[in-house]
Amino acid sequence: MHQTPVCRRIVLLGAGRVAQHLGPALWRAGHAVTHIWSRTPASAAALAAQVPGAVPVTSLALPAADLYILCVPDGAVSAVLATAEFPPGALVVHTAGALPLAVFAAYPAVRGGVLYPLQTFSAGRSIDWPTIPLCVEAATAADQELLLQVACSLSQVVELVATPQRQALHVAAVFACNFTNHLLGIGHALLQEAVLPFGLLEPLIRETVHKALAHPPFTVQTGPAVRHDAATLARHEAMLTAHPSWQQIYKQLTASIQGQQEPQPSNNELPPRL
Amino acid sequence: MHQTPVCRRIVLLGAGRVAQHLGPALWRAGHAVTHIWSRTPASAAALAAQVPGAVPVTSLALPAADLYILCVPDGAVSAVLATAEFPPGALVVHTAGALPLAVFAAYPAVRGGVLYPLQTFSAGRSIDWPTIPLCVEAATAADQELLLQVACSLSQVVELVATPQRQALHVAAVFACNFTNHLLGIGHALLQEAVLPFGLLEPLIRETVHKALAHPPFTVQTGPAVRHDAATLARHEAMLTAHPSWQQIYKQLTASIQGQQEPQPSNNELPPRL
Known part of the structure; x- marks a missing residue:
């Protein structure tokens, strides 16, 4: 459906984790990342050093480009839009799951869009771009087409969302990922207190996730809650009194x-077991 | 440390999910699963058909064996212990994470022990026994040694616990697995409501788990909570009003x-991003 990627001139605004992963990926996909803006000169320079041809800038008087990608925190998007001097009619996208397209409504001099990579970005962890879902949104069919082309040059999983x-x-991702990480952290901490290695839980965690992705x-819920095992639930709650916040989460x-x-049909010999 | 597995005569009590996985695994490991008890004749027969040499029984007048393994729900362990007629001095173990060894104290005619496989067992999913942590506990060194031998014949990850x-x-596993599954379920349900495929979250879920197992x-917590992104948190809570229970979990x-x-040091260009 989307043809051979066209090389686009792209300016990145921001030099944090998202930009650090996106900049080199755009270059590898054949685009020209011409400038990288950061309000911190060292950050702009450090990232530009990773992206051949990119020039670090700290001025928001921005040169011409086909696409400007905001990789700043959600709370900074409006401030950057208000401050930056884009060429008239520039196509500017943000990369935030939580921000509406309408965040651009107050800035009619630019064409707004969204390019949201659904992944958690950490310093020092490599990202398998072709598998990362990219969610695209734009106000016009032409902009949508351009963003789809750029997205498809990075990933095989591109959706208009x-x-x-x-x-x-974004909310679903908070539950499935951010909150899941916190629960894994509680498990890790409880094992530390019992002087047991977290690795003991690894096969169970992996199987839990495989099963949840397959059904x-x-x-496929298991455990004392779903089988209404009141004795175990009471014992667990009692064991958590030293951690009131975790006890509340448990309840x-x-x-x-x-x-x-x-409640599942009572059958003493077919219990869903942890 | 533990030598060539010795063939043990083993009786399984219960024919539910744990027994369904454990029975064939014990046979493959070279043991003689001589009898499988269930109060439901059809269940005992169905499992015995999967374990060469095993005889299904519904009477709790049990024949001689080296080891009796209780694979019944936690709440049924005491009732089975009170009812079964074990040969005097029989070694009887339960497979429950939550039950103390002391559950055997009221039954001095048997030697008690624990063989707890740390995995979630589902009908129709195969189990990679060599990687499953088996937690062993016994009252005497000799029983401990016998249980370690049996455990080591099944798995490479055997711990005295x-x-x-x-x-x-067990509590840690509830957080890391049972509760994690529920959060994944909430994510799945939210995507269904938005008519989006759950598969979109898969790379993010996998990366979350890989990261949590590596650090x-x-x-490595990310997301709006840890970055104190009040605007996003408020928007998410508002989006969950139709699901008060999930909204409470969110808070x-x-x-x-x-x-x-x-709170992490404020730096607009190095946000932890979802």
């Missing part, structure tokens, strides 16, 4: 699991 | 994440 859907995706997760998630599914 | 540690492990999870986990770590 309107603002409300993207925001739902609707609510249908809340247990209640949510029990509210989600009807 | 005393009751309080095993119970901590202490609290140190609780956000508070726990924010209580766990100090």
Whole structure:
């Protein structure tokens, strides 16, 4: 559907984690990342050194380009839009899951868009770009087409996702990823207290995730909550008194699991077991 | 340390998910699973058909064996112990993470022990036994040695784990696995409502887990909670009003994440990004 990638002149605004992963990937995909802006000269220079041909800049009087990609925190997007001097009619996209396309409405001199990479970016971890879902949104068909081309040059998983859907995706990602990480952290901390290696949980964690990706997760729920094992639930809650916040999470998630599914038919020999 | 596996005569009590995975694995490891008890004749027969040499029984007048393994729900362990007629001095183990070794104290005619496989067992999913942590506990050195031998014949990851540690492990597993599955279920449901495929989250979920297994999870926390992104948090909470239970979980986990770590140094260009 989308043809051979066209080389685009791209300016990156921001030099943080997203830009650090996106800049080199755009270059490898054949684009010309001409300038990298950061308010911190050292950051702009450090990233520009990783992207052949890129010039670090700290001025927001920006040169002409086909596409400007904002890689700044959500809270800084409006400030950068208000301050930057884009050439008239510039195509400017943000990379935030949570921000609406309408964030550009106050800046009619630019064409707004969204290029949201659905991944968690960490310093020092490499990213397998072809597998990362890229969610694209634009106000016009022409801009949409240009963004789809750029996205398809990076990834094989490109979706047109309107603002409300993207925001739902973002909330879902908070549950499935940010919150999951916190639960894994609680598990890690509890094992540390018991002087046991976290690695003991690794096969169980991997199987849990494989199973949840292969079946609707609510249908494969296991553990004392879903089997209404009151004795175990009470013992676990008692064991968590030293961690009131985790005890609250335990109660809340247990209640949510029990509210989600009807109790399974009682059968002493087919228990869903941890 | 532990020598060539010795063939043991083993009786399984229970024919549910744990027994369905354990019975064939014990046979493949060279043991003689002589009898499989279930109060449901069809269940005993169905599992015995999967384990060469095993005889299904419904009577709790049990024949002689080296080891009796209880694969019944936690709540049924005491009832089975009270009802079964083991040969005097029989070695009987349960397979429960949550139950203490002391559950055997009321039954002095048997030697008690624990063989706890740290995995989630589902019908129709195969289990990679050599990688599954097996936690062993016994009251005497001789029983411990026998259980270690049996465990080592099944898995390469065998640990002596005393009751309080095993119970901590069990709580940790509830957080890291049962609760994680529920969060993945919430993510799945939110995407369904937005008519988006759950597969969009798969690379992010996989990366989250890889990262959490490679680093202490609290140190790699990302998302709006840890970066104190009040605007996004408020928007997400508002989006969850149709799901009060999930909204409560959102607030609780956000508070726990924010209580766990100090706010990161403010730097507009190095945000931890979802």
